[in-house]
Amino acid sequence: MSHRELYCDVCDGVALFEAPPCIDGHGTDCPELICTDCGAAVVITTFASPVTRLAARRRQPARRAA
Template sequence: MSHRELHCDVCEGVTLFEAPPCVDGHGTDCPELICTNCGAAVVLATFASRVTRLGDRQRPQRTRRHAA
């Protein structure tokens, strides 16, 4: 089991959390953690996003307005 110190909202302080045996195959990197003091469960959510940068050729062209 993996152990981490995190803030527990129920205990209102920093306590030791541990990952229970993971049935999803995450091993020690399981996002599910349980407070060893009160038993509150926490899920650590991570996500990845793709950031793209448009080059000069791909940027939309702005239309220029001229006075009549």
């Protein structure tokens, strides 16, 4: 299991979080974490920046009307 120190809203402070056994196959990179003090669950996600998405769109060839 993966352990991380994060802020817990329920405990109102920094607490140790761990990833439970993941049935989705993420292993230690599972985005679901549980506070070891109170049991509150959080999901950690990352978002692509808008700049990255715009750059990817600009690389696509432009479609021309027939």
